[in-house]
Amino acid sequence: MTKVDAANKQALQKLFDAEPFLVGMGIAKDTIPGMKDKMLLHAGPHITYDRMSGPLIGAVIGATLYEGWADSVEEAREVLASGEIVFEPCHEHASVGPMAGVISPGMPVFVVENRKFGNRSYATMNEGLGRVLRMGAFDDSVITHLRWMENTLFPILKEAIEKRSNAEDPIDLKNIIAQALHMGDELHNRNKAGTSLLFRSLAPDLAETCQDSEKLSRVLRFIDSNDHFFLNLGMASAKASLDPLNGIEGSSIVYIMARNGTDFGIKVSGLGDTWFKCAAAQPDVLLFPGFTRDDVNPDIGDSAIMETYGIGGFALAAAPAIVQFVGGTPADAVRYTREMYEICAAENKSFTIPQLNFRGTPTGIDLLSVVETGITPILDTGAAHKVPGKGQVGAGIVRMPSEAFVSAAEVFAEKYA
Amino acid sequence: MTKVDAANKQALQKLFDAEPFLVGMGIAKDTIPGMKDKMLLHAGPHITYDRMSGPLIGAVIGATLYEGWADSVEEAREVLASGEIVFEPCHEHASVGPMAGVISPGMPVFVVENRKFGNRSYATMNEGLGRVLRMGAFDDSVITHLRWMENTLFPILKEAIEKRSNAEDPIDLKNIIAQALHMGDELHNRNKAGTSLLFRSLAPDLAETCQDSEKLSRVLRFIDSNDHFFLNLGMASAKASLDPLNGIEGSSIVYIMARNGTDFGIKVSGLGDTWFKCAAAQPDVLLFPGFTRDDVNPDIGDSAIMETYGIGGFALAAAPAIVQFVGGTPADAVRYTREMYEICAAENKSFTIPQLNFRGTPTGIDLLSVVETGITPILDTGAAHKVPGKGQVGAGIVRMPSEAFVSAAEVFAEKYA
Numbered sequence: 001m002t003k004v005d006a007a008n009k010q011a012l013q014k015l016f017d018a019e020p021f022l023v024g025m026g027i028a029k030d031t032i033p034g035m036k037d038k039m040l041l042h043a044g045p046h047i048t049y050d051r052m053s054g055p056l057i058g059a060v061i062g063a064t065l066y067e068g069w070a071d072s073v074e075e076a077r078e079v080l081a082s083g084e085i086v087f088e089p090c091h092e093h094a095s096v097g098p099m100a101g102v103i104s105p106g107m108p109v110f111v112v113e114n115r116k117f118g119n120r121s122y123a124t125m126n127e128g129l130g131r132v133l134r135m136g137a138f139d140d141s142v143i144t145h146l147r148w149m150e151n152t153l154f155p156i157l158k159e160a161i162e163k164r165s166n167a168e169d170p171i172d173l174k175n176i177i178a179q180a181l182h183m184g185d186e187l188h189n190r191n192k193a194g195t196s197l198l199f200r201s202l203a204p205d206l207a208e209t210c211q212d213s214e215k216l217s218r219v220l221r222f223i224d225s226n227d228h229f230f231l232n233l234g235m236a237s238a239k240a241s242l243d244p245l246n247g248i249e250g251s252s253i254v255y256i257m258a259r260n261g262t263d264f265g266i267k268v269s270g271l272g273d274t275w276f277k278c279a280a281a282q283p284d285v286l287l288f289p290g291f292t293r294d295d296v297n298p299d300i301g302d303s304a305i306m307e308t309y310g311i312g313g314f315a316l317a318a319a320p321a322i323v324q325f326v327g328g329t330p331a332d333a334v335r336y337t338r339e340m341y342e343i344c345a346a347e348n349k350s351f352t353i354p355q356l357n358f359r360g361t362p363t364g365i366d367l368l369s370v371v372e373t374g375i376t377p378i379l380d381t382g383a384a385h386k387v388p389g390k391g392q393v394g395a396g397i398v399r400m401p402s403e404a405f406v407s408a409a410e411v412f413a414e415k416y417a
Numbered sequence: 418m419t420k421v422d423a424a425n426k427q428a429l430q431k432l433f434d435a436e437p438f439l440v441g442m443g444i445a446k447d448t449i450p451g452m453k454d455k456m457l458l459h460a461g462p463h464i465t466y467d468r469m470s471g472p473l474i475g476a477v478i479g480a481t482l483y484e485g486w487a488d489s490v491e492e493a494r495e496v497l498a499s500g501e502i503v504f505e506p507c508h509e510h511a512s513v514g515p516m517a518g519v520i521s522p523g524m525p526v527f528v529v530e531n532r533k534f535g536n537r538s539y540a541t542m543n544e545g546l547g548r549v550l551r552m553g554a555f556d557d558s559v560i561t562h563l564r565w566m567e568n569t570l571f572p573i574l575k576e577a578i579e580k581r582s583n584a585e586d587p588i589d590l591k592n593i594i595a596q597a598l599h600m601g602d603e604l605h606n607r608n609k610a611g612t613s614l615l616f617r618s619l620a621p622d623l624a625e626t627c628q629d630s631e632k633l634s635r636v637l638r639f640i641d642s643n644d645h646f647f648l649n650l651g652m653a654s655a656k657a658s659l660d661p662l663n664g665i666e667g668s669s670i671v672y673i674m675a676r677n678g679t680d681f682g683i684k685v686s687g688l689g690d691t692w693f694k695c696a697a698a699q700p701d702v703l704l705f706p707g708f709t710r711d712d713v714n715p716d717i718g719d720s721a722i723m724e725t726y727g728i729g730g731f732a733l734a735a736a737p738a739i740v741q742f743v744g745g746t747p748a749d750a751v752r753y754t755r756e757m758y759e760i761c762a763a764e765n766k767s768f769t770i771p772q773l774n775f776r777g778t779p780t781g782i783d784l785l786s787v788v789e790t791g792i793t794p795i796l797d798t799g800a801a802h803k804v805p806g807k808g809q810v811g812a813g814i815v816r817m818p819s820e821a822f823v824s825a826a827e828v829f830a831e832k833y834a
Contacts, residue, residue, distance in 0.1 A: 207630055321771040
């Protein structure tokens with residue numbers, strides 16, 4: 001075994017030992033480390049306002065209105081361009097967000113704890129479908145819905161989650177993910193089973209802690225209405241499980257992949273906190289009716305953490321029904337998963353794919369394998385309109401660009417020559 | 418097209434047009450047509466007390482105690498042997514029951530309506546796992562649990578179901594089944610997705626109609642604790658969808674298969690109400706620890722209605738994870754489904770199998786194809802201990818015996834020569 005192989009084995013043992021549990025909720029500014037007033041977190045690597053793509057601009061406008069830092073869209077654009085708002089990647093604050101991934105100081109977030117290593121991660125609640133901030137929408141309905149989430153959904157969920165967190169059977173997110181993979185989810189673009197299992201697990205506690213029938217009913221109906229509700233929790237599980245891989249001497253395992261709609265960035269275990277970046281891919285997705293290829297923004301979102309974790313696009317074989325949403329055939333789905341084994345250093349014994357006779361999901365993207373084979377990771381993702389405020393245009397398979405891997409490999413070779 | 422083919426096409430159109438909805442609940446004696454005091458319904462074709470197998474005897478003892486017709490097991494055996502209790506098949510009362518399938522006059526039942534044709538079907542609530550009447554258990558814990566189901570679970574579920582039944586979006590069981598097939602269920606021995614989807618759908622209504630937090634929480638916890646909760650509703654959907662096939666002149670489609678633990682019986686569309694019977698199969702199942710082949714009772718239960726409906730064992734390809742429970746490999750699961758296409762007259766466009774590129778499930782067992790090919794239907798089923806009161810011993814694949822099909826085919830040939 002080479003030194004790199006040994007380091008990778010050590011890194012992946014940390015990943016496999018991870019125990020992500022849903023332990024609480026809080027308001028971002030009181031909860032996320034380093035979160036401050038007038039700070040906005042976003043998906044992907046660092047980016048300045050002038051380089052932001054349409055959906056990210058839409059989402060930061062929405063967040064500015066939500067925070068009350070501006071009263072109109074025009075004023076929001078001025079505030080955002082003025083330099084008084086600090087933009088930082090979610091990933092620099094132990095957080096993750098789907099699509100634009102914007103987290104503002106007043107937003108409620110889930111707290112996930114990796115009980116094996118004690119580190120925590122954070123993610124907002126999924127807003128649902130239609131007009132939503134994460135897709136760059138910022139009209140009144142979006143802001144009103146965010147306020148309902150803060151004022152009604154959050155306190156009700158928080159109480160039930162905190163009760164469970166101290167109970168004998170806290171919410172074991174790894175276990176939900178493992179079960180959902182046996183129920184046709186791949187946990188990135190299909191979260192129907194994960195959402196169902198979380199719903200079943202939490203509803204009895206919600207019934208106990210929430211005495212207001214009408215509010216309880218509305219909260220349950222909201223979660224039921226959104227098959228992606230589990231996505232943000234799956235992402236936070238992945239984040240909490242992968243963060244301990246930061247800084248393992250000699251390891252070539254990729255522990256972050258993320259896109260901000262302009263750039264794609266990765267971080268590598270043995271290269272610590274450095275981002276390696278290149279232009280984000282242009283997704284060739286299955287379009288919703290009424291949109292054309294020209295409408296599609298470059299790839300965006302921290303949700304690539306799911307593939308970094310070895311599921312999502314890497315576990316497509318487990319989710320044949322997803323092709324109705326992302327295109328292709330169930331045979332293609334199997335082919336994608338088989339291809340990803342070629343660039344991964346291990347198979348996850350906890351996350352198995354019944355369709356492949358319970359083979360573990362391809363896990364631990366090895367930077368060196370990516371560069372050697374020329375095979376880059378595939379994701380199955382949502383796609384946003386490039387104009388701020390226009391929202392989702394489709395979903396599909398997108399392959400990550402190779403340049404970030406190549407430049408990371410050069411630094412890796414130099415450091416560990 | 419032969420006359421038989423044309424009749425089968427007509428029969429299966431009725432099956433495919435069926436629209437089973439969960440419309441209400443009631444107490445068996447007030448709800449099930451022809452149900453009377455001192456009557457017990459059971460799984461499978463007609464049987465007298467002296468020919469009943471262990472698990473069915475256990476279940477009728479339990480029902481006798483539950484009804485208060487006896488105060489002890491000994492007394493119950495005397496009452497049952499005395500002739501004062503009438504035994505009739507569930508199937509003769511538009512009803513179905515898993516395993517022993519016993520329904521007594523005081524038990525609550527679900528009401529499922531086939532809104533296309535107006536006919537209704539009935540099934541008890543699934544009791545959960547462990548010590549349960551359907552597996553032939555009859556100790557105090559079983560009776561106490563049945564009383565909780567009658568006094569707490571039933572009224573709470575009834576109110577929410579009746580509310581939904583009159584709402585814009587009543588509970589569409591066919592839709593739940595179609596979705597569950599895309600989530601790894603085959604809906605006979607794996608009902609995890611079906612149960613989850615029903616739970617999600619009903620919980621907001623339960624929250625609205627039940628003001629007692631503690632009871633609501635307990636009801637939700639009970640349903641969550643039992644991944645088979647949906648089974649009885651799936652069976653009632655199948656029953657309501659298949660009953661309109663009774664008596665279609667010239668059709669060789671099997672519309673009932675059922676086992677009482679001693680006999681296996683079928684009914685055929687073109688042969689109306691006549692049972693064709695033979696000895697029940699001896700299931701060669703995957704045993705729970707501590708049991709031997711000698712402990713296994715012959716095949717029992719109305720749950721074979723799922724395969725008659727074209728799912729269950731016929732849709733094993735959709736449920737690769739089930740092999741961890743019933744044995745074999747995911748490849749075997751696909752093979753079983755492929756084999757069943759050989760004896761079925763159609764494919765169900767509403768129930769598709771992603772793993773087979775969304776091919777419809779093999780549906781409509783053609784009596785003549787069974788006899789011509791020598792291939793009999795396979796089921797994946799639970800298995801009970803042959804001694805009354807001992808409960809479940811395992812689960813697995815069981816092939817139906819051919820004699821009932823052969824004797825039905827002889828009568829069919831004679832009638833339609």
